[in-house]
Amino acid sequence: MSGADVDPDDRGSEDVGEAAERAPTHDRDDADAEELTLVEAVRDGLAAEMLRNDRVVVLGEDVAENGGVFRTTDGLLEAFGSDRVIDTPLAESGIVGAAIGLATHGLRPVAEVQFSGFVYPAFDQLVSHAARLRTRTRGDLTCPLVVRAPYGGGIRAPEHHSESPEAFFVHQPGLKVVVPSTPRDAKGLLAGAVRDPDPVIVLEPKRMYRATNERVPAEPYAVDLGEAAVRREGTELSVFTYGATVESTLIAADDLDADVEVVDLRSLSPLDRETIAASVRKTGRAAVVHEAPRTAGVGAEIAATIQEEALLYQEAPVERITGFDTPVPLGEAEDYHIPAALRVREGLREAVEF
Amino acid sequence: MSTTRRTPDAADADHRYRYLDESGHLVEDPPAVTETTLLELYESLRFARAFDERAKSLQRQGRIATYAPMAGQAGAQVAAALAMDDEDWLYPTYRDNAAKFARGVDPADVLALLAGHEGDGDADARVMPEYIPIATQLPQAVGAAWTGLLRSGEPEYATLATLGDGATSEGDFHEGLNFAGVFDTPTVFLCQNNGWAISTPTERQTRSETLARKAAAYGVEGVRVDGMDPLATYVTVRRAVRKAKDDVAAVADEPADPEAVAAGPSGATRPTLVETVVRRFGAHTTSDDPSRYREEPDRSGDPLPRLETYLRGRGLLDDERVAAVGDRVETRLEAAVERAEARETDPTAAFEHVYAEPTPAVDDQRAELERLYEEYGDRVAGERH
Numbered sequence: 131m132s133g134a135d136v137d138p139d140d141r142g143s144e145d146v147g148e149a150a151e152r153a154p155t156h157d158r159d160d161a162d163a164e165e166l167t168l169v170e171a172v173r174d175g176l177a178a179e180m181l182r183n184d185r186v187v188v189l190g191e192d193v194a195e196n197g198g199v200f201r202t203t204d205g206l207l208e209a210f211g212s213d214r215v216i217d218t219p220l221a222e223s224g225i226v227g228a229a230i231g232l233a234t235h236g237l238r239p240v241a242e243v244q245f246s247g248f249v250y251p252a253f254d255q256l257v258s259h260a261a262r263l264r265t266r267t268r269g270d271l272t273c274p275l276v277v278r279a280p281y282g283g284g285i286r287a288p289e290h291h292s293e294s295p296e297a298f299f300v301h302q303p304g305l306k307v308v309v310p311s312t313p314r315d316a317k318g319l320l321a322g323a324v325r326d327p328d329p330v331i332v333l334e335p336k337r338m339y340r341a342t343n344e345r346v347p348a349e350p351y352a353v354d355l356g357e358a359a360v361r362r363e364g365t366e367l368s369v370f371t372y373g374a375t376v377e378s379t380l381i382a383a384d385d386l387d388a389d390v391e392v393v394d395l396r397s398l399s400p401l402d403r404e405t406i407a408a409s410v411r412k413t414g415r416a417a418v419v420h421e422a423p424r425t426a427g428v429g430a431e432i433a434a435t436i437q438e439e440a441l442l443y444q445e446a447p448v449e450r451i452t453g454f455d456t457p458v459p460l461g462e463a464e465d466y467h468i469p470a471a472l473r474v475r476e477g478l479r480e481a482v483e484f
Numbered sequence: 485m486s487t488t489r490r491t492p493d494a495a496d497a498d499h500r501y502r503y504l505d506e507s508g509h510l511v512e513d514p515p516a517v518t519e520t521t522l523l524e525l526y527e528s529l530r531f532a533r534a535f536d537e538r539a540k541s542l543q544r545q546g547r548i549a550t551y552a553p554m555a556g557q558a559g560a561q562v563a564a565a566l567a568m569d570d571e572d573w574l575y576p577t578y579r580d581n582a583a584k585f586a587r588g589v590d591p592a593d594v595l596a597l598l599a600g601h602e603g604d605g606d607a608d609a610r611v612m613p614e615y616i617p618i619a620t621q622l623p624q625a626v627g628a629a630w631t632g633l634l635r636s637g638e639p640e641y642a643t644l645a646t647l648g649d650g651a652t653s654e655g656d657f658h659e660g661l662n663f664a665g666v667f668d669t670p671t672v673f674l675c676q677n678n679g680w681a682i683s684t685p686t687e688r689q690t691r692s693e694t695l696a697r698k699a700a701a702y703g704v705e706g707v708r709v710d711g712m713d714p715l716a717t718y719v720t721v722r723r724a725v726r727k728a729k730d731d732v733a734a735v736a737d738e739p740a741d742p743e744a745v746a747a748g749p750s751g752a753t754r755p756t757l758v759e760t761v762v763r764r765f766g767a768h769t770t771s772d773d774p775s776r777y778r779e780e781p782d783r784s785g786d787p788l789p790r791l792e793t794y795l796r797g798r799g800l801l802d803d804e805r806v807a808a809v810g811d812r813v814e815t816r817l818e819a820a821v822e823r824a825e826a827r828e829t830d831p832t833a834a835f836e837h838v839y840a841e842p843t844p845a846v847d848d849q850r851a852e853l854e855r856l857y858e859e860y861g862d863r864v865a866g867e868r869h
């Protein structure tokens with residue numbers, strides 16, 4: 131089967147009843163929402179998409195027998211079997227390269243990279259191939275691939291387990307990059323990624339995996355990639371953030387004596403330029419918050435977007451509150467690197483008082 | 485999770501090279517290893533055991549972060565480290581603390597790192613910082629070993645890079661061994677095949693009958709040894725280290741036990757892949773729950789009692805000496821814990837050593853944090869402080 135034959139909406143076999151019974155969080159007997167953590171919502175989203183489309187397969191290191199080192203894929207092997215939930219050799223280039231092959235030939239692989247810090251062996255496959263197959267074949271062959279990776283700090287992990295590499299991928303034309311910050315979006319963005327006709331990297335903020343619960347609808351649903359969500363409406367300052375810093379930004383906004391709007395970007399590529407511009411035209415002031423280093427980070431792109439789309443509305447320079455241009459420090463020192471609520475608040479204050 | 489798999493090393497003991505059987509009795513004529521080295525092996529192993537236990541307990545108490553235990557593997561690590569010469573360099577993974585200590589790395593530094601204080605590797609001990617991204621050490625160890633050849637045409641020192649069985653699946657394993665073969669570098673690849681990469685058994689990594697065999701295709705010698713026999717590991721690695729440097733001819737006269745040479749040109753080239761067959765007695769790390777994917781592992785053949793039995797049999801150890809070693813180990817460990825725990829978090833340490841000269845951006849950001857810290861103290865870091 132060539133890529134051109136693949137119907138992106140192919141639902142695969144209709145006979146999903148048996149798998150549905152075994153699917154980890156689909157033993158709910160009503161269609162009601164259930165309180166889920168972010169990691170449970172990712173699992174729920176995977177199960178939902180696997181039920182919906184039997185071409186969806188999950189592969190990666192320790193994802194099957196062990197259910198993933200964060201238990202994200204727990205129970206999927208039992209529910210869907212070893213042809214759909216696959217423990218691979220320890221080889222990221224192999225995982226992503228093979229997944230590109232699977233995707234090009236009609237499957238919908240969801241490859242897990244155990245930590246985003248270990249994605250680099252697969253970087254070549256992602257930027258040289260996944261991102262370009264459509265272009266190179268003038269649309270004849272496509273690569274509907276999803277790569278999931280936990281990212282970011284805050285869990286006192288060893289070296290290489292805390293980085294925020296989103297800018298590398300955002301910079302690559304042909305790749306999409308999404309980052310959920312809530313359980314609901316974790317399920318919805320994952321579904322959006324699985325159903326998307328292009329390769330999507332889903333970076334999951336591991337610090338948020340078990341940080342909060344939220345009611346997550348039982349039925350499958352997808353969040354459209356490229357749409358930001360306004361988490362808090364305000365009129366005096368627009369703050370753009372994503373991932374785990376959405377939480378600290380909301381706390382900071384509550385703390386500040388100003389009417390702050392908080393926008394969760396959710397999708398870093400494509401970027402919701404319209405929502406960004408509309409918000410700044412309304413408030414006249416803007417700040418960006420992320421955990422990744424400042425230089426050439428996503429915040430720089432947002433600042434440029436604002437300058438292009440809302441220059442005449444701006445009353446202050448765009449404030450950047452970010453991780454520093456250093457490797458993520460270990461241990462307690464990481465808490466000074468990751469913008470905590472107080473540091474965010476002080477940054478927002480600068481933007482408001484400028 | 486109900487599916488459990490056999491430990492892959494259970495069935496193939498006959499392919500392994502050993503001096504000591506599981507109970508510590510010689511199965512060969514004794515190798516020419518000095519008494520000093522034998523006692524050093526023993527004390528290093530005792531220290532590794534004590535450190536492992538203490539580190540697990542410190543982790544449970546939240547005093548250090550995730551820890552990768554070495555129980556079952558420390559014998560191979562210690563033997564390999566002691567088989568190196570002073571001038572050689574070690575390229576270790578996160579699991580190789582026993583090897584590091586045997587080369588003189590301060591255990592206080594290792595504990596401090598585990599507690600989150602930057603500072604890894606020890607250039608005086610010729611030990612690189614630990615490699616966490618799997619297999620990335622291998623091409624680097626080859627390059628380091630190659631340096632002497634390029635500078636003077638002679639090997640100046642050997643490098644010994646450790647790796648797990650899982651690491652043999654990464655591209656860098658291939659690239660490292662291939663470079664070593666092509667440029668005939670003085671490199672020893674010390675694979676600790678413990679049967680598992682987290683939850684993934686070795687048979688999911690490769691269809692190759694052994695890992696040592698993989699060496700053959702690179703023109704590298706491959707040797708398979710019982711890694712839980714410190715004597716056999718020492719002898720094998722010692723030979724590999726000598727062969728790596730200028731002793732190719734000398735070693736050719738004393739080939740490895742033909743049983744041990746799994747593949748490749750024995751003695752003819754400098755690099756060697758030593759597959760030590762070991763068992764991971766415990767969890768992958770303190771974050772891992774092995775009951776999800778494997779049955780209780782076979783913990784027989786523990787290198788420490790095995791070596792102790794042998795040394796007692798040779799009259800090198802008795803109860804009194806064993807107790808004295810225990811006392812020294814405890815004292816050293818206590819002192820290390822104390823020194824490690826005296827370290828304090830410095831919020832601005834991260835800005836140091838990023839470049840030889842800090843860039844303007846790094847300087848500005850440091851000033852920004854210092855300003856906030858002056859005003860708000862630890863609250864800058866959030867709720868937990």
Ligand SMILES: Cc1ncc(C[n+]2csc(CCOP(=O)(O)OP(=O)(O)O)c2C)c(N)n1
Pocket residue numbers: 191220222244248251579616617618647648649650651652678680681682768
């Ligand atoms: C490139 C890369 N991918 C994934 C990981 C996550 N990880 C850490 S240890 C490990 C298993 C390593 O197994 P093995 O090489 O057999 O060594 P062992 O831990 O058993 O000593 C994995 C997958 C990593 N550190 N680096």
